[in-house]
Amino acid sequence: MKRLLILAMNIILVIPCAFNQDQNPRLQWWQEARFGMFIHFGIYSIPGRGEWVRSVERISNEEYQPYVDEFNPYDYNPEEWATLAKSAGMKYAVMTAKHHDGFCLFNSELTDYKSNNSPIGRDLIKEYVNAFRDRGLKVGFYYSIIDWHHYDYPKYDDPFHPMRGNKKFKDEKINWERYLEYMHGQVRELMTNYGKIDILWLDFSYGNMKGEKWKARELVDMIRKLQPEIILNNRLSGSGGDHSYSEALGDFITPEQSIPDNPLLDTGGDPVPWETCLTLNNNWGYNKTDQNWKSPELIVHTLVNCVSKGGNLLLNVGPDARGNIPDESKEILQQVGKWMAKNSESIYGCGMAAALEKPDWGRITQKGNKLYLHVMYPLIGPVKLHGYRDRIERVRFVSTGSEAPATDEWWGSPESEGYIFINMDKPIHETFQWHDPWDTVIEITLNE
Numbered sequence: 001m002k003r004l005l006i007l008a009m010n011i012i013l014v015i016p017c018a019f020n021q022d023q024n025p026r027l028q029w030w031q032e033a034r035f036g037m038f039i040h041f042g043i044y045s046i047p048g049r050g051e052w053v054r055s056v057e058r059i060s061n062e063e064y065q066p067y068v069d070e071f072n073p074y075d076y077n078p079e080e081w082a083t084l085a086k087s088a089g090m091k092y093a094v095m096t097a098k099h100h101d102g103f104c105l106f107n108s109e110l111t112d113y114k115s116n117n118s119p120i121g122r123d124l125i126k127e128y129v130n131a132f133r134d135r136g137l138k139v140g141f142y143y144s145i146i147d148w149h150h151y152d153y154p155k156y157d158d159p160f161h162p163m164r165g166n167k168k169f170k171d172e173k174i175n176w177e178r179y180l181e182y183m184h185g186q187v188r189e190l191m192t193n194y195g196k197i198d199i200l201w202l203d204f205s206y207g208n209m210k211g212e213k214w215k216a217r218e219l220v221d222m223i224r225k226l227q228p229e230i231i232l233n234n235r236l237s238g239s240g241g242d243h244s245y246s247e248a249l250g251d252f253i254t255p256e257q258s259i260p261d262n263p264l265l266d267t268g269g270d271p272v273p274w275e276t277c278l279t280l281n282n283n284w285g286y287n288k289t290d291q292n293w294k295s296p297e298l299i300v301h302t303l304v305n306c307v308s309k310g311g312n313l314l315l316n317v318g319p320d321a322r323g324n325i326p327d328e329s330k331e332i333l334q335q336v337g338k339w340m341a342k343n344s345e346s347i348y349g350c351g352m353a354a355a356l357e358k359p360d361w362g363r364i365t366q367k368g369n370k371l372y373l374h375v376m377y378p379l380i381g382p383v384k385l386h387g388y389r390d391r392i393e394r395v396r397f398v399s400t401g402s403e404a405p406a407t408d409e410w411w412g413s414p415e416s417e418g419y420i421f422i423n424m425d426k427p428i429h430e431t432f433q434w435h436d437p438w439d440t441v442i443e444i445t446l447n448e
């Protein structure tokens with residue numbers, strides 16, 4: 001059903017529902033959830049220079065092997081991670097079952113290159129699934145369709161492989177079909193051995209390594225057969241910088257380290273489901289020198305930004321080689337959780353308030369007949385809202401449930417016509433403090 005009319009001038013009108021939930025019923029829980037935890041964990045936490053370390057430093061399988069032989073994250077405790085995710089207000093998680101380095105955190109029958117064979121000697125994915133599921137979080141797997149360890153993956157001519165341009169691999173014979181069998185086989189294992197899985201996050205396509213090169217349709221058919229309700233990202237046909245979308249190959253788009261300027265729409269003008277994935281510093285995998293942490297305020301603003309454009313936020317943690325999420329990440333998530341504990345109703349189940357443009361003072365989200373005004377920035381004068389004056393039932397601060405001082409006049413100005421005004425400067429009495437740190441949310445209930 002067509003819900004949006006796009007007018008020239010970049011104004012979006014909604015008819016009449018806040019966001020499109022009924023297009024793909026599989027996505028409904030996910031669009032309500034809005035906020036999830038991404039976990040990049042693997043061998044690369046030992047060198048501690050990010051998960052691309054093998055590619056960046058052109059490290060061979062042999063040179064990487066000592067790390068594999070050493071991998072023993074004895075503090076690994078996914079219960080703690082799940083508790084942290086929950087306390088931050090996250091509703092789902094996606095964890096690396098295998099990254100580009102090819103090392104598996106699950107007990108694959110198809111390889112020896114797995115955590116069961118490292119000193120830790122366990123199926124870490126199984127423990128993750130149980131811990132997160134037990135705590136009521138939805139569970140997803142990240143699985144790299146690229147593999148820098150597998151013999152049959154292209155090397156010399158590949159733009160990213162650690163052995164790219166290395167003459168030793170120039171004339172080697174690889175068997176691509178055999179790689180596909182391996183990759184499809186591992187996806188089958190992940191879709192079979194861990195009960196119901198909510199999200200499969202495949203990563204990634206580039207150049208001619210996309211779509212049918214991966215035998216994508218066959219793969220998707222298998223996934224859908226084994227896990228009929230699973231939702232699937234779009235990277236069988238694209239990457240994080242790529243907003244193209246083939247519904248046959250995935251359910252949602254994955255902007256990486258960026259937020260679209262506007263809600264993403266398909267050519268027919270219908271909203272396309274999307275999820276920004278974002279690091280807390282500048283690395284996905286653990287990086288011991290990267291101290292470029294984002295503030296909790298920026299994370300709250302980012303989450304609201306995504307939701308106000310109909311998107312989700314998948315926020316990353318990169319545990320260290322002992323299996324601990326860095327203290328800085330924990331601290332940020334706990335702070336975000338404090339804001340969420342008071343204000344999450346302006347996030348869960350919300351989407352864009354498409355009839356309203358972005359205001360100077362922040363952003364607006366909407367859920368049915370509720371508008372949520374997120375007042376994020378200092379402002380001159382009151383918060384103003386146009387076009388709803390005759391429909392307002394009540395105006396409340398979300399974090400306290402208390403009445404917000406709304407009036408329909410500002411200095412008796414005739415320009416007041418059609419506006420309501422909420423004066424954020426004027427406390428009702430001395431001790432009353434309504435400003436939340438980072439984002440004060442005002443809920444406006446409209447009569448239908």
Ligand code: GLC
Nearest residue numbers: 051052203204240256277284
């Ligand atoms: C990219 C990177 C990768 C990271 C991912 C997260 O595709 O290759 O290291 O896992 O994006 O979006």
